Amino acid sequence: MDAYNKRRKQMAESLNKQGLAMAMFEDTEGRRDPSIRYFSGQPGDALLFISASGRSLLVPWDVNMAQAMAKVEEMLPYGDFGRNPVMACAGALERFGLKSGLVDLPSITPYPMYIDYVEACPDHDFRCTTDGSSKTAETMRAVKDAEELAIYGKLSSITDDAMDAIESGIREGKFKTETDVALFIERYLREKGCESSGFDTIAAGPSRSFGIHAFPSYTAAHFATEGMSILDFGLVYKGYTSDVTMSFIKGRLSQKQQEMVELVRKAHNLAIKAIAPGVKSRDIALLVDNIFAEKGYVMPHGLGHGIGLEAHEAPAVRSREDNDWVLAPGHIITIEPGLYDPKEGGVRLEDDILVTENGYELLTHSRIVEF
């Protein structure tokens, strides 16, 4: 059985346990959900219906692409349903022979659409909650299976090679501007067989590194000149993204800059060492908050996050009270402590880490380059 089929069967079992007849997934402009790629291989713009009895139906916009990329038992073009998700849902229920029962909608279904589903299918009940099938898919996706771990093995190595090439290029003075280094990455990844970058590369030279997420993400401004520069990027291989941040520190640092660099290195090191199955990710984030607080610093963003088919996915790795994630083998998370000062600039260090049975495996090897 292929990985997609295995995942769909697991979802069907979950539907059975919850007394649900069918779950619906939607991946469309404004409501992106790569769970459809996770369950079928189809990389975008489609609906997917999975029934408790284990049947599934993919409804893609672009049938040619789906025939090339998706692995599913049944497929019908979206045009057959007037390109309308409500009509497609009714059609899937009919095709599956489900005359009644509870249907689980994506948790991001807009309120007005929810009403449309209810009105269009009066014989069925609809559920739309934050702990439904969307959450089941999120939880499944958080624990990477054998196929995904193989992808991350290859992807991490490409990402590490990219960082080595970038460090060399910076030291040799090959990259003058934020654009130079960002476009080097775009070219590099495609030559290595990656699909795209995982998000807009953030290349922030000393004049812009004070921002958490510099806007625009990269410009014609100088990069890696005197001061502190941040480079945050991810590469996508077979749908999965890496996410690393390097910092480049050039010239003599102020005392405060030195302190910031040391604190970020220390936080990065101690946070990674704290990773193990059974550990609450919130506790690791609190550990870093404390390291910074002791010296009077506050980190204006979360410590990390899961990665996978999305750049931000489960498990959460932050100190907010609503984070109740417990790390488990197969989780792949980032650890990205950073400190920012409107005058001194910013420094961040981010790596991708796999939680293992006994602890952790460092997938990438980022660095703060001082030169």
Add this chain to the structure above:
Amino acid sequence: MDAYNKRRKQMAESLNKQGLAMAMFEDTEGRRDPSIRYFSGQPGDALLFISASGRSLLVPWDVNMAQAMAKVEEMLPYGDFGRNPVMACAGALERFGLKSGLVDLPSITPYPMYIDYVEACPDHDFRCTTDGSSKTAETMRAVKDAEELAIYGKLSSITDDAMDAIESGIREGKFKTETDVALFIERYLREKGCESSGFDTIAAGPSRSFGIHAFPSYTAAHFATEGMSILDFGLVYKGYTSDVTMSFIKGRLSQKQQEMVELVRKAHNLAIKAIAPGVKSRDIALLVDNIFAEKGYVMPHGLGHGIGLEAHEAPAVRSREDNDWVLAPGHIITIEPGLYDPKEGGVRLEDDILVTENGYELLTHSRIVEF
């Protein structure tokens, strides 16, 4: 009064007419809404509340960025509300002194969140419909005002210059691969003061041009070699995107390829000539459908769409029955007829057009380059 203030006042008037106390806008990961930039200048990650009495409150994630970019009377950091939209909504109602009344939520508010709002503010009524304030903002944004027309004047000229430079580069053999031409654009736009590309540039060489939206959007494959290649890109200037498609046809064409190129040119020409205020955009799309149908072709996508702060926004320009948009002065739309064949490849030609009082103004000057 600055443009943002004027737009907020117009929204407040609309709230008054509809008997609404307050409207809420949200721009967050997974629920992007550049209406916040339209009403305040803040380029992302914020909530915006506008009351019928004309008050407004911006709640940004990144206060430093908002202080640099937003023009609003009142601003409070999202942290003040525990980074929770429901708490921020309750806080805005309190700050505006609104003890009761009807609150309009974004039309894409997920069903479970709608329930949270209702439960958190029992003294208020909540509305979430497809024809509420989100629609009002969409309709306002469809008609570009003086500030926006000035931006498009500059942006169209940069886009035209980029196309000239690309055509020269192709003719001179400077671009060998899809990546070469896509990264040329990324560099060019930043040198000209643009923020970013408006969407992932699609550079599809002869081996991949049969797809409507090639996946991945550009690769290390050859571009503009023997056969038909498509280049679809947009540049973002001060938040607004252009959207053009060039095609490159190299070598001797098959009879079918020749017919496809001629049909696309004819459709592009006649569709643009049909643009005028008072014309239903659906009728223009039907005109093109007919041109193609006469020769036995079907276009697998809509004829065009509005552009602005988003690459796809109102007005719609397609032949689907639910399109009831009537063109009006100030609308900026794309016209992008295209034909695709799994064996012969694809050809598409797209320009940006402003609807004027008397007809139209062609903003960009794309082309099918035969060489």
